Amino acid sequence: MDKILQYLKENRDRFLQELCTYLEFESISAQPQHDKDVRRCAEWIAAHCKDLGMKAEIAPTKGHPVVIAQTPRTRSSKHKPHYIVYGHYDVQPPDPLELWNSPPFKPKIENNRIYARGVSDNKGQHFAHLKAVEAYLRTGTELPCNLTFIIEGEEEVGSKHLTDFLKTNQKRLACDGAVVSDSGMPSLNSPALTYGLRGVAAMEILLTGPNRDLHSGIYGGSVENPAAVLCRMLANLHRKNGKIAVTGFYDDVLPLSRKERSEIKKWPYREEAYRKSVGVPALFGESGYSPNEQRSARPTLEINGLTSGYQGEGSKTIVPSWASAKLTLRLVPDQKPKRILQAVKKQLKTLCPPTVKMKITEGHYGEAYLFPLDDPRTEAALQALKFGFGKDPILLREGGSIPIVNDFKKILGVDTLLLGLALPDDNLHSPNEKFDIRCFERGMKMSAFLWQKLAQN
Numbered sequence: 001m002d003k004i005l006q007y008l009k010e011n012r013d014r015f016l017q018e019l020c021t022y023l024e025f026e027s028i029s030a031q032p033q034h035d036k037d038v039r040r041c042a043e044w045i046a047a048h049c050k051d052l053g054m055k056a057e058i059a060p061t062k063g064h065p066v067v068i069a070q071t072p073r074t075r076s077s078k079h080k081p082h083y084i085v086y087g088h089y090d091v092q093p094p095d096p097l098e099l100w101n102s103p104p105f106k107p108k109i110e111n112n113r114i115y116a117r118g119v120s121d122n123k124g125q126h127f128a129h130l131k132a133v134e135a136y137l138r139t140g141t142e143l144p145c146n147l148t149f150i151i152e153g154e155e156e157v158g159s160k161h162l163t164d165f166l167k168t169n170q171k172r173l174a175c176d177g178a179v180v181s182d183s184g185m186p187s188l189n190s191p192a193l194t195y196g197l198r199g200v201a202a203m204e205i206l207l208t209g210p211n212r213d214l215h216s217g218i219y220g221g222s223v224e225n226p227a228a229v230l231c232r233m234l235a236n237l238h239r240k241n242g243k244i245a246v247t248g249f250y251d252d253v254l255p256l257s258r259k260e261r262s263e264i265k266k267w268p269y270r271e272e273a274y275r276k277s278v279g280v281p282a283l284f285g286e287s288g289y290s291p292n293e294q295r296s297a298r299p300t301l302e303i304n305g306l307t308s309g310y311q312g313e314g315s316k317t318i319v320p321s322w323a324s325a326k327l328t329l330r331l332v333p334d335q336k337p338k339r340i341l342q343a344v345k346k347q348l349k350t351l352c353p354p355t356v357k358m359k360i361t362e363g364h365y366g367e368a369y370l371f372p373l374d375d376p377r378t379e380a381a382l383q384a385l386k387f388g389f390g391k392d393p394i395l396l397r398e399g400g401s402i403p404i405v406n407d408f409k410k411i412l413g414v415d416t417l418l419l420g421l422a423l424p425d426d427n428l429h430s431p432n433e434k435f436d437i438r439c440f441e442r443g444m445k446m447s448a449f450l451w452q453k454l455a456q457n
């Protein structure tokens with residue numbers, strides 16, 4: 001490892017310059033006026049991988065292309081494990097521009113941090129893995145694993161074509177596992193292996209009452225108000241103790257093990273600081289669980305939007321014709337999104353009175369994910385984190401979803417190690433996005449060590 005560590009140290013400044021060049025591309029996948037920038041960005045990173053001695057190509061999709069780069073295969077390659085490293089070169093739009101302290105596509109280095117759109121999400125994170133590979137290749141050190149980088153250009157618009165890409169390239173992407181650095185850790189002193197993600201399921205409810213908005217003075221009292229009905233129904237989906245009042249909702253929930261609960265207790269967390277940070281007078285959640293358990297490892301049902309009646313200035317005396325609500329659920333292993341959507345629908349039907357008509361539309365959904373903690377690679381990843389960051393790592397469950405992880409499981413049949421390098425204040429998707437250079441340096445070290453550890457398993 002010494003040669004590699006020395007190389008990473010000696011070339012650090014050049015790496016940062018290269019990363020800054022990568023960050024100058026306005027690879028905003030959501031905006032068609034930037035299609036050319038997205039393309040140019042893909043070409044730059046593919047060429048960069050080639051320069052490092054990798055076999056790289058730009059694979060077209062129906063949307064923005066995917067860059068695939070393979071480490072050189074040698075005679076001894078046959079006996080090595082094969083891992084996929086996933087990242088994305090597309091970025092979020094930088095708006096609102098006036099809130100940036102420096103231009104989003106002119107990277108600025110200040111106080112050990114790089115400020116630029118996409119630096120933490122996700123260019124800086126996968127660049128750390130690439131530079132670790134460079135250290136192996138340029139020092140003539142044998143890479144213990146075969147690696148294939150998949151760097152896509154549509155993550156910020158839902159990875160629409162990645163599933164197809166994985167299916168058509170299934171054979172050459174056959175591998176032993178995937179590594180993704182596109183999430184976070186609680187602090188520089190708490191590097192983390194994220195082993196759990198929540199799933200999601202979305203739906204929309206529309207209640208229709210009278211055939212038009214009615215005069216409340218003439219009709220009010222004789223016709224039930226759809227807005228009132230909707231509120232009553234929605235209020236009945238939770239109990240006072242924070243449990244979700246849907247029959248069968250918890251049937252498939254995998255309970256938190258004692259070990260998991262003690263791991264969650266190790267997360268850096270102060271309840272009062274957390275309460276203040278979200279600005280609520282008091283916290284609320286499912287009884288029997290801590291806030292960290294509630295927001296990472298327990299299922300939820302949220303009302304995301306409520307619409308009905310008059311919303312303009314002053315008052316308007318009507319009985320609205322309709323009322324609607326958008327709901328999403330965060331799911332945990334082993335809940336099945338389809339089954340949960342059915343259960344909520346059924347509950348709503350029993351709650352709906354005969355005075356209104358109800359229409360329910362299902363939205364997007366995805367399953368939760370859990371990396372098996374008894375897999376020896378858990379230990380390998382924890383050791384690599386400890387080596388890179390010089391601190392004891394923690395085991396993390398995240399409340400959000402990373403759909404690609406389920407695709408790797410379903411299509412390629414492999415599990416994913418989530419080794420996020422972002423810090424909570426990196427301003428992902430917000431103005432003044434930044435990436436801590438120490439996360440970058442320690443991430444490179446962690447990555448270099450990881451391949452050795454994984455090869456021993």
Ligand SMILES: [Zn+2]
Nearest residue numbers: 092121156429
């Ligand atoms: Zn993002």
